[in-house]
Structure formats: structure tokens, C-alpha cells
Amino acid sequence: MRRAFVFALFVTFAAASFVWAAGGVPAIAAAATPAALRIQVVDGDGLPVRDAVVELRSARSPAGPIRFPWKMGMAQRNLQFTPGTLIVARGSTVAFPNLDNVRHSIYSFSKPARFEIELYGRDQTRTHTFAVVGSVKLGCNIHDQMRGYIRVTDTPFAGKTDHNGYITLSGMANGAARLTVWHPNLRTPGNETASSITVTGEAQNHKLKVAMR
Amino acid sequence: MSPALRPFARLLALRFGTLSTRIAVLYAGLFALVLGGVVSLAAEGLSRFGEASAARDLEANARVFDEILDARARQMGDQADVLGHDFGFREAVATGDAPTIASALTSLEERVRSDMAFVLTLEGEVLAADARGVPAPETLWARLDAGDTRGIIASETGVLALAAAAPIEAPDLIGWLVIAQPLDRAELDRLVELAPIALEAQVAEGGTQPGWLRNAGANAVFERDIEGERYLYHVFDLPVLQDGIAPRLVLRHGLAASLATYASLKWWLTALAAGGIVLVLGLSWKVARSVTEPLQQLDEAARLIGEGREVSLAVETGDEIGRLAESFNQMVAAIEERERQIIHVGLHDGLTGLPNRKLFTEQLANVLSRRRAGEQVLVAYIDLDDFKMVNDTLGHPAGDALLRMVADHLKKEQPDALIARLGGDEFAVLIDGIDEKASLGNIADRLQACFNRPLTINGQAASSSASIGIALAPGDGEDGITLMKNADLALYRAKREGKANYHFFEPALDEAARQRRQLELDLRTTIRDGGFVLNFQPLYSLAEKRLTGFEALIRWNHPVRGRVGPAEFIPLAEETGLIVPIGEWVLREACHQASGWPANVSVAVNVSPRQFAATGIASTVLSALSASGLAPHRLELEITESIFIADVEQTLATLHSLRNLGVKIALDDFGTGYSSLSYLRSFPFDKVKIDKSFVEDLGTSGNGHAVIRAITTLAAALGMETLAEGVEDIAQFEVLEREGCQNIQGYLFSRPVPAEAVADLLRDVSGYQRQLRA
Numbered sequence: 001m002r003r004a005f006v007f008a009l010f011v012t013f014a015a016a017s018f019v020w021a022a023g024g025v026p027a028i029a030a031a032a033t034p035a036a037l038r039i040q041v042v043d044g045d046g047l048p049v050r051d052a053v054v055e056l057r058s059a060r061s062p063a064g065p066i067r068f069p070w071k072m073g074m075a076q077r078n079l080q081f082t083p084g085t086l087i088v089a090r091g092s093t094v095a096f097p098n099l100d101n102v103r104h105s106i107y108s109f110s111k112p113a114r115f116e117i118e119l120y121g122r123d124q125t126r127t128h129t130f131a132v133v134g135s136v137k138l139g140c141n142i143h144d145q146m147r148g149y150i151r152v153t154d155t156p157f158a159g160k161t162d163h164n165g166y167i168t169l170s171g172m173a174n175g176a177a178r179l180t181v182w183h184p185n186l187r188t189p190g191n192e193t194a195s196s197i198t199v200t201g202e203a204q205n206h207k208l209k210v211a212m213r
Numbered sequence: 214m215s216p217a218l219r220p221f222a223r224l225l226a227l228r229f230g231t232l233s234t235r236i237a238v239l240y241a242g243l244f245a246l247v248l249g250g251v252v253s254l255a256a257e258g259l260s261r262f263g264e265a266s267a268a269r270d271l272e273a274n275a276r277v278f279d280e281i282l283d284a285r286a287r288q289m290g291d292q293a294d295v296l297g298h299d300f301g302f303r304e305a306v307a308t309g310d311a312p313t314i315a316s317a318l319t320s321l322e323e324r325v326r327s328d329m330a331f332v333l334t335l336e337g338e339v340l341a342a343d344a345r346g347v348p349a350p351e352t353l354w355a356r357l358d359a360g361d362t363r364g365i366i367a368s369e370t371g372v373l374a375l376a377a378a379a380p381i382e383a384p385d386l387i388g389w390l391v392i393a394q395p396l397d398r399a400e401l402d403r404l405v406e407l408a409p410i411a412l413e414a415q416v417a418e419g420g421t422q423p424g425w426l427r428n429a430g431a432n433a434v435f436e437r438d439i440e441g442e443r444y445l446y447h448v449f450d451l452p453v454l455q456d457g458i459a460p461r462l463v464l465r466h467g468l469a470a471s472l473a474t475y476a477s478l479k480w481w482l483t484a485l486a487a488g489g490i491v492l493v494l495g496l497s498w499k500v501a502r503s504v505t506e507p508l509q510q511l512d513e514a515a516r517l518i519g520e521g522r523e524v525s526l527a528v529e530t531g532d533e534i535g536r537l538a539e540s541f542n543q544m545v546a547a548i549e550e551r552e553r554q555i556i557h558v559g560l561h562d563g564l565t566g567l568p569n570r571k572l573f574t575e576q577l578a579n580v581l582s583r584r585r586a587g588e589q590v591l592v593a594y595i596d597l598d599d600f601k602m603v604n605d606t607l608g609h610p611a612g613d614a615l616l617r618m619v620a621d622h623l624k625k626e627q628p629d630a631l632i633a634r635l636g637g638d639e640f641a642v643l644i645d646g647i648d649e650k651a652s653l654g655n656i657a658d659r660l661q662a663c664f665n666r667p668l669t670i671n672g673q674a675a676s677s678s679a680s681i682g683i684a685l686a687p688g689d690g691e692d693g694i695t696l697m698k699n700a701d702l703a704l705y706r707a708k709r710e711g712k713a714n715y716h717f718f719e720p721a722l723d724e725a726a727r728q729r730r731q732l733e734l735d736l737r738t739t740i741r742d743g744g745f746v747l748n749f750q751p752l753y754s755l756a757e758k759r760l761t762g763f764e765a766l767i768r769w770n771h772p773v774r775g776r777v778g779p780a781e782f783i784p785l786a787e788e789t790g791l792i793v794p795i796g797e798w799v800l801r802e803a804c805h806q807a808s809g810w811p812a813n814v815s816v817a818v819n820v821s822p823r824q825f826a827a828t829g830i831a832s833t834v835l836s837a838l839s840a841s842g843l844a845p846h847r848l849e850l851e852i853t854e855s856i857f858i859a860d861v862e863q864t865l866a867t868l869h870s871l872r873n874l875g876v877k878i879a880l881d882d883f884g885t886g887y888s889s890l891s892y893l894r895s896f897p898f899d900k901v902k903i904d905k906s907f908v909e910d911l912g913t914s915g916n917g918h919a920v921i922r923a924i925t926t927l928a929a930a931l932g933m934e935t936l937a938e939g940v941e942d943i944a945q946f947e948v949l950e951r952e953g954c955q956n957i958q959g960y961l962f963s964r965p966v967p968a969e970a971v972a973d974l975l976r977d978v979s980g981y982q983r984q985l986r987a
Contacts, residue, residue, distance in 0.1 A: 109307030109383050139384030
């Protein structure tokens with residue numbers, strides 16, 4: 001069942017994007033509660049913000065490990081981290097396969113995960129386990145323009161916006177909740193902003209306006 | 214005139230004593246005006262050029278300075294970039310490794326000679342080795358976040374500094390590395406030295422600047438006087454890396470130095486102009502002098518000529534001035550020549566070239582004043598005898614020729630004498646230096662001899678005899694006027710004494726002249742008041758054997774002198790013209806008396822030549838006739854041949870007009886004077902009166918009656934009566950009767966009788982007959 005859903009999701013996004021690139025939709029209780037929260041993130045000019053990480057936390061968090069329907073991996077291809085933004089649950093181990101012909105290193109000075117991986121070659125892979133919630137900015141020591149972001153989260157209701165800035169969250173319990181938006185270019189301390197929201201259980205549309213750099 | 218030109222006009226109207234000063238001043242003034250204009254224009258142009266080029270220089274240098282500042286900032290930025298990209302440094306910043314950051318910054322400060330280096334994190338935190346003086350982060354953040362990397366910042370204490378920033382990325386932007394260099398005096402001076410012209414640079418916060426600088430537009434050059442010095446300013450708005458400040462870079466350039474070279478040029482120009490004016494003043498004065506000096510000489514010469522002094526200008530050059538002097542000299546010479554001619558004309562007679570009366574009088578006065586004791590001065594008046602005859606018979610040209618001949622002859626014969634023509638045919642001779650004992654008679658004879666020679670004019674012989682009156686100084690007068698008067702009196706006497714002789718002045722002549730003047734006065738009184746009477750002498754007709762008329766004869770009963778004969782006063786009356794009113798009175802009185810006589814008795818009245826020539830004789834006769842009622846044929850006018858001496862045609866016309874009145878006309882004194890038979894032929898006289906000299910001759914010479922017969926025969930042939938005058942005895946009467954004379958007048962019959970006696974004589978006609986037959 002779950003596999004079928006994932007497959008279906010792949011089919012849905014196949015035309016639009018590569019399997020690693022596609023944004024995920026939480027699978028949890030998708031059928032149980034049809035009501036979903038549809039959020040659009042726009043910048044100050046009203047333009048949609050892509051790849052913004054939206055997290056929703058409510059008072060009653062579901063128990064159990066969090067699993068996201070995407071691969072816990074951040075590849076290096078064409079002198080770029082792929083995907084650029086990866087949401088992982090706390091405690092996840094993320095693989096960093098090098099798909100380029102050149103060597104890459106990986107460093108992070110971010111507090112949640114401060115580490116440095118020495119240069120490694122093609123078709124080699126390294127892993128790092130992210131134990132602390134927060135955002136981790138990855139860079140390559142010899143390729144300044146390479147940026148990669150890993151958002152370590154502790155809520156299953158998280159995802160990143162699509163081309164049109166949309167993200168649909170579902171399966172949350174009704175009631176008050178906090179909505180957090182993170183984006184590397186968000187013009188706020190920690191590049192994140194938080195707001196309160198009440199989940200009604202009905203189909204909800206919510207638009208978040210954020211200041212972008 | 215426009216007000217602007219008025220001072221100039223006043224300058225022109227200025228009066229200078231000399232022309233040269235005026236010319237020099239006017240020329241120099243004009244030159245100064247033009248030169249002043251040129252110099253001030255040039256000076257102004259130089260100033261403007263200097264200012265403009267200084268402004269251009271400043272503008273160019275301002276750009277250079279801007280570049281310098283920018284380059285410095287860029288250099289600092291590059292150095293910041295190096296550190297900002299250092300992995301270790303980035304790690305230190307990302308991980309907040311303060312000691313590492315501080316040490317890295319200190320090392321950077323030393324390396325790049327910067328006073329301040331710090332890191333501003335994206336969160337607004339400042340990391341520095343020494344955070345003192347670092348501006349408040351919130352003022353920097355926005356500019357840095359906007360991407361600005363270079364600009365001015367102000368330290369906490371307000372010190373402005375040139376700053377450059379480099380982003381720190383790990384890999385995202387986590388902050389900026391900022392390094393700064395205070396723009397203090399020393400730093401600015403170091404930068405200014407890089408500029409090619411002398412500049413003073415100052416970077417100041419806009420708010421601290423004075424108003425005029427604060428309000429000045431950026432990137433423009435403007436001028437400002439500071440404490441008397443002229444400065445050019447250029448102001449920049451400097452780019453900032455910090456909010457809340459507005460620093461400006463002020464560049465100042467002193468104009469004095471730039472303009473100094475032009476100023477000296479201006480002084481040179483002014484000096485040149487002043488020199489030119491002095492030169493023009495001098496030259497124009499010199500030129501003016503070369504014109505005015507000859508003018509002054511001319512002026513002086515003209516003044517001297519005006520004073521009658523002889524002047525000649527020196528001709529020094531061949532130019533206009535020399536020619537002017539030459540012309541002036543010629544003019545002076547011409548004037549002198551004309552003056553001489555005028556004086557000559559004024560003092561000489563045009564016809565003969567002899568001195569005139571004026572010159573003679575002057576010379577006589579001179580001679581008299583110079584006369585020495587024992588010397589005599591002789592003045593002779595000479596009058597040609599019968600010159601009028603020559604004029605009348607031969608014409609005026611002949612008369613003039615005669616005068617010239619006489620003058621030439623006199624000059625030749627009397628070379629030492631001054632000979633003058635006084636007018637008409639009157640000459641004067643002045644001989645001085647005659648010794649007292651000299652024979653005056655000889656001198657007079659010599660003078661007389663000059664005229665005793667026949668002259669031929671136009672082939673006709675003419676007499677040149679003259680009468681001479683002589684007066685001598687000092688005997689006959691000491692002064693010229695007296696001498697000349699006396700010489701004239703002597704001449705008068707000489708004329709009276711039969712012409713062609715000379716007469717010395719005697720005091721008696723003077724007495725005679727005085728008496729003449731008295732007599733003339735008395736005549737005038739008598740004419741006015743009456744006092745003349747008429748006597749009548751009968752005229753006897755041999756044919757009719759009766760008295761046919763009377764000749765009216767004037768008598769003057771003088772209140773003092775008693776009876777005055779006509780011979781005494783008639784010549785005087787002729788001379789003075791008083792004969793005209795006297796003759797008129799005689800005519801009227803005679804007609805009046807005759808009107809009371811029987812109708813066959815007529816009256817004869819003498820008409821003098823002067824009276825005859827006077828206008829209106831005919832109307833006078835007519836008036837006398839009509840006033841008396843006498844029939845015209847009873848009036849007989851007796852005229853003498855001398856009336857023909859004047860204009861013959863006029864005389865004949867007058868005679869005919871009288872004849873037309875119906876009066877008779879008799880020719881008196883026939884046979885004397887210039888008797889000419891042509892007179893008889895030209896006018897049909899009614900009667901010819903044979904002069905008594907012929908009658909007197911009847912008793913003495915044998916051929917007397919031949920003359921009488923000739924005359925009577927001639928008269929009879931011409932149809933004229935004859936009358937003999939002055940018949941005194943019976944012998945004369947018989948001859949006259951025998952020779953055919955028709956009328957007799959004379960004492961034989963009766964002396965002239967008063968008017969009252971006429972009637973008695975008429976009654977006593979038989980008595981006459983008896984007397985004659987006795």
C-alpha cells in the first residue's frame with residue numbers, strides 16, 4: 001500500500017521532475033483525514049517562493065519515528081548539491097554520493113551539525129548522521145558556489161514548496177499549531193519565521209508572505 | 214547727446230592756451246581711451262581665461278582625486294576579500310571563534326595599514342580585535358546587506374574613514390569583513406600629493422560644513438572669497454557604507470597662484486599702455502608744435518603788420534608750412550605795393566601824375582617847418598588862361614593832353630620845384646631855399662617863361678599862356694594855408710589884370726578880397742530887402758525920328774557907400790551866381806515900368822550869360838510879361854556873344870524858346886570878344902548893337918566908318934536892325950546915319966534917367982529933333 005502510494009506519487013511527478021528533485025507529500029493519514037492545509041509561500045512581491053521548508057507543529061505530536069517519502073541523500077552532480085534542500089528527520093543518516101568527475105569536499109559550520117568531509121572522488125559516497133534539529137548549510141571547500149541545505153526536523157508535517165510556492169500538509173490534528181517557514185534566503189535570524197495557525201480539519205488555504213533576501 | 218558722451222564733450226570744450234597742448238591732450242586722451250579699453254578688455258580676458266583654466270584644472274583634478282580615493286578603497290576591498298575568502302577565517306567566523314577572528318583581524322590591520330578591521334555578522338554582531346570606535350552595527354547592516362562594498366563610515370567618535378567590505382560566505386553569507394582607514398589630515402595630504410595641481414582636500418560631514426558649502430551643488434566648480442583670497446571649490450558627495458552620514462569631499466584650489474602669471478602679464482600690458490600714452494603725448498605735442506610754431510610766427514607777423522611794421526617770414530621748409538610762409542610774404546609784399554599805390558593815388562593826380570592838393574599841402578607844411586632863417590619859400594598858383602576855350606573848341610581829350618604837356622614842361626623846366634596840380638587847369642609850384650637877396654622877379658619870369666611857347670594839339674595851335682599868383686614865406690604868411698590863400702588872391706589879381714602875367718601877393722589884395730566878401734554880403738541883403746533901382750536910357754530910331762525904347766540899367770543905392778556902379782557889383786554878382794535873382798528882379802521891374810509907357814515904346818533888358826544859362830529863363834520872362842501885362846514884342850532881351858561859349862545847341866534852343874514867346878532879341882557889344890559871323894548866321898537876331906568902341910573910333914581913325922558900314926551892310930543883308938551905342942557927339946551921329954545905322958543910343962540924346970523921367974523924355978521928342986538938327 002505504501003509502496004503503491006509512493007509509486008503513484010512518482011508517476012504523478014515523473015513528468016515534471018527528477019525523482020530526487022520532487023517535493024514530497026506526507027503520506028501519513030492521507031486517507032484518514034481528507035482535510036488538508038494548503039499553504040502558499042510568497043515573497044514581498046507576491047511571487048511564489050520555491051524550496052521553502054514549511055513545518056507544522058501542534059501540541060499533540062504523533063508518536064513514533066518520522067519517515068519522509070524521499071531518499072535521505074544529497075548527491076553532488078554538475079558542481080551542485082542535489083537536491084539543494086533536503087528535509088530529514090532527526091537522527092537520519094544522509095548519504096552524499098559524488099556523481100561528478102571532480103572531487104568534492106563537504107563542510108558545515110552550522111551549529112546542528114558541524115562536520116567536515118575531506119575530498120572524495122567519483123562514485124564514492126560519504127554519510128553523516130544529523131542528530132540535532134535545525135538547518136545545516138553545506139558547502140564545498142573548493143567550489144564556493146556549491147550550496148546545499150539540510151533541514152533536520154522533528155515533525156512529520158514538513159515539506160518544501162513547489163514551483164508555485166505551494167505545499168499541502170495533511171494528517172495533522174485539529175487545533176492550534178505553529179507554522180515554521182525556513183529558506184536559506186529568508187531575511188530573518190536563522191532564516192526562519194514562525195506563525196500560529198489553527199488547523200480546522202477542513203480544507204484550508206493559507207498564504208504566507210515572507211521577506212526574501 | 215547721450216549722457217555717456219557728455220564728459221567727453223566737456224573735455225573737447227576745454228580751453229587750452231595753446232593749440233599744441235590741445236592737440237596733444239586730445240590725441241593722447243583719445244589714444245588713452247582706446248588703449249584703456251583694449252587693455253581692460255585684455256585684462257578681463259586674461260582673468261577669465263586664467264579662472265576658466267584653473268576651474269578646468271580643478272575639475273580634472275577632482276576627477277583624478279575621486280579616482281585615487283576609489284582606487285584606495287578598491288585596494289582595501291581586495292585585501293579584505295582575500296581574508297574574507299580564507300577558509301580558516303570563514304570557519305572562525307561561522308563558528309564564532311572570537312580569538313581566531315581577532316588575531317586574523319589584527320594581522321590584517323598590520324598587513325594592509327588599516328586602523329580598523331572588524332567583522333559584522335549577518336545577525337548584526339560585531340567581531341573585532343578592538344571594537345572601540347566601530348560604528349553601531351545597525352547603521353552599517355543595511356548598506357552592506359544591499360551589496361555595497363566601498364564607502365565612508367564614521368567611527369563612534371565621528372572620525373570619517375574610507376572603508377571597504379568583503380562578504381564572508383560559509384557558504385551562505387554570514388557577515389562582512391570591513392576594513393577602514395581614517396581620512397584624517399595626514400591621509401588626505403598624502404592623497405593630495407598624487408594630484409598634479411596644488412589642492413587642499415577636506416572630508417567633512419555635511420552637517421558640520423558652513424551653509425554656503427553645504428548648499429553648493431556637488432560635482433561643480435565654484436568660486437568663493439575667503440578672507441580676501443579667491444578660491445575655487447569642488448565638492449563631492451562621497452559614497453557611504455553607513456546610514457545617517459553625508460560626508461563630502463571638499464577640494465579647494467587657491468586662485469591667486471594660478472592667476473599670478475596672468476596678473477604679471479596684466480601689469481606688463483598696463484605698463485605698455487602707459488608707455489604708449491606717454492609716447493603719443495610727446496609725439497603729438499611735437500607734431501602739434503611743428504604746426505603751431507609757424508602759426509605763432511604768423512600770428513606775431515600779422516600783429517606786426519597791423520602795427521605797420523615791415524615783416525618777412527623765414528621760409529625754412531618746402532612743405533605746406535613753408536608754402537604758407539612764402540604766400541604770407543607774397544601777400545605782405547602785395548599789400549605794401551597796393552598800399553603804396555593807394556597812397557600814390559590819394560596823393561597824386563591821375564591825369565598828370567603830379568602831386569595833388571593834399572600832398573602839396575603836406576609838403577608845403579614840411580618845407581615851412583624846415584625853413585631856415587634867411588630863406589624864403591615861394592608858392593605860386595598857376596591858372597591856364599582860356600583853358601575852357603581849349604576844352605570847348607578842341608574837346609576834353611585835347612584839354613587833357615594840354616594839361617599833361619604843361620605838367621611835363623613844368624617838371625622839366627623847374628626840376629628843383631615841387632609841382633602839383635590842384636584841379637582843373639590850376640597848378641601850384643613850391644620852391645624852397647630861396648635866398649633873401651635872390652631876385653624874385655627872375656624866378657617869376659622863369660615861371661612865366663614856361664608858358665610862353667605855342668603848343669600844338671592834334672595839329673592845332675593852342676595858347677598855353679597862364680596867369681601866376683605868387684606868395685612868399687615868411688613875408689606873405691608863415692603857414693601853408695595863409696600862403697596858399699594869398700597865392701590864390703595874387704592869381705586872382707593877375708587874372709583880373711589881363712592874364713598871361715604874374716602878380717605877387719600884396720596886403721592890399723587881402724583887403725580887396727575882404728571888401729569883395731563884404732560887398733557880396735551886402736548884395737545878398739539888398740536882393741532880399743530891396744535897394745536896386747532901374748534907370749532908363751532912350752534908344753532913338755533914325756528912321757522913325759523918335760524914341761522907340763529904353764534900355765533898363767540897374768543902379769544900387771548902397772546904404773553906406775551910396776551909389777554903387779554896375780561895373781563894381783555886376784562882375785561879383787556874376788561870379789557868385791547872385792546875378793540870377795538880380796536879373797530876374799530887373800526883368801520884372803523893367804516890364805512893370807514899360808507897361809506904363811506908350812504902346813510904341815519898348816524896353817531893353819540885359820541878360821547876363823549866367824542868367825541865360827540858368828534853367829527857366831523862358832519861364833522867368835513869361836512870368837514877368839504876364840505879371841506886368843506888357844506885350845512881348847515890346848520887350849527886348851540883350852545878350853552878349855559870350856553865351857555861345859557854352860553849349861551852342863543849348864544856347865540856340867533857349868534863344869528859340871524866347872523868340873517863340875514873341876520877345877525881341879538883340880546881340881549886345883557886337884564886334885568885341887570872339888565876334889564870329891557864324892553866330893549871326895546861326896540865329897536871326899532882331900538887332901545888332903554895335904559896340905561903343907567902334908563909335909569912339911569914328912572920331913579918331915579914318916577907317917572907323919568902314920567898320921560901321923560893314924556891320925550895317927551885313928545886318929541889313931541878314932535882315933537885322935543895327936544900333937550904335939555910346940554916341941556922344943553930332944559928328945558920330947552923322948557918320949552913323951550916313952553909314953546906315955538905324956538906331957542910336959548915347960549921351961548925345963540922354964544919360965540914363967530915373968523911371969519918373971521917362972515920360973518927360975517921351976513928351977520932349979521934338980526937343981531931340983531940335984537938338985539933332987541944331
